Amino acid sequence: MEGHPVSYSRTTITELMIPSYANFGGKIHGGTLLSLMDKVAYACASKHAGAYCVTVAVGGVNFLQPVDVGELVSMLASVNYVGRTSVVVGIKVIAENVQSGVVKHTNTSYFTLVAKSEAGELVEVPPLILETAEDVRRFHSASLRQRLRKDLFAAMAAHRADFVLDARVRGDLAGERCVIRVEGAE
Numbered sequence: 001m002e003g004h005p006v007s008y009s010r011t012t013i014t015e016l017m018i019p020s021y022a023n024f025g026g027k028i029h030g031g032t033l034l035s036l037m038d039k040v041a042y043a044c045a046s047k048h049a050g051a052y053c054v055t056v057a058v059g060g061v062n063f064l065q066p067v068d069v070g071e072l073v074s075m076l077a078s079v080n081y082v083g084r085t086s087v088v089v090g091i092k093v094i095a096e097n098v099q100s101g102v103v104k105h106t107n108t109s110y111f112t113l114v115a116k117s118e119a120g121e122l123v124e125v126p127p128l129i130l131e132t133a134e135d136v137r138r139f140h141s142a143s144l145r146q147r148l149r150k151d152l153f154a155a156m157a158a159h160r161a162d163f164v165l166d167a168r169v170r171g172d173l174a175g176e177r178c179v180i181r182v183e184g185a186e
Contacts (some may be wrong), residue, residue: 003127006078006135009048013040014074017067017095028067033107034058037091040075041111045087048079049115049125053087057112059149065106071095073106081142085122086114088142110145 013036021032038055045053067073073095081088093107115123130136163169165182173180 001124001126003129004048004079005129005131006080006138007131009044010076010078011040011044011047012074012076013043014072017069017071017073019069022069026069028069028071028073030063033063033067033073033093034061036073036075037061037093037107037109037111040077040091041089041113044077044079044089045111045113045115048082048087048128049123051115051117051123051125053113053115055111055113056086057149059110059112059145061107061109063107065095065104067093067095067106068097070098072098078138079128080110080138081146082125082128083146084124086112087125088112088146090138090142110142 015036017028017032021028023029038058041055042053073093076092076094077089079087080090089111091107091109091111092105093109094103095106096103115125117123128135128139130139165180170180
């Protein structure tokens with residue numbers, strides 16, 4: 001399997017934000033933006049994989065600025081990392097006020113998708129050909145995020161399995177905005 005460069009599957013989706021996408025505050029729903037991000041992630045990953053891809057994880061969704069009705073929103077997607085059957089797509093969202101020409105970076109996110117055959121079985125994806133230092137940085141960063149996510153899941157599973165509501169936990173939560181009303185615990 002030879003692979004594809006990042007540029008091969010780079011994808012942009014642009015859409016005008018209309019009033020029906022707005023919440024009660026007049027800003028665009030985060031869910032609307034997530035749906036558009038999922039679409040561009042699918043298109044980008046499927047093009048790279050040459051197969052149907054499904055989203056298995058959404059990580060690092062950062063809503064940096066609100067999006068307003070009437071703005072033109074572009075989702076800029078590129079493959080940042082590939083595993084054996086998985087593809088990590090980085091998405092940068094920009095919004096442009098079409099009257100003033102002001103452009104703002106509103107969101108960044110990372111979607112992990114897996115490639116599937118027509119029978120629904122996982123299929124191997126082509127390697128990613130890294131042609132620039134930025135391609136290498138993004139691949140390395142995504143690899144680090146993958147390792148940290150696995151470590152975090154393992155740590156949280158251990159925390160759940162070993163959890164005891166004791167004086168140490170109460171001390172850890174002493175500065176937090178909670179009231180513990182569990183009877184019979186230390």
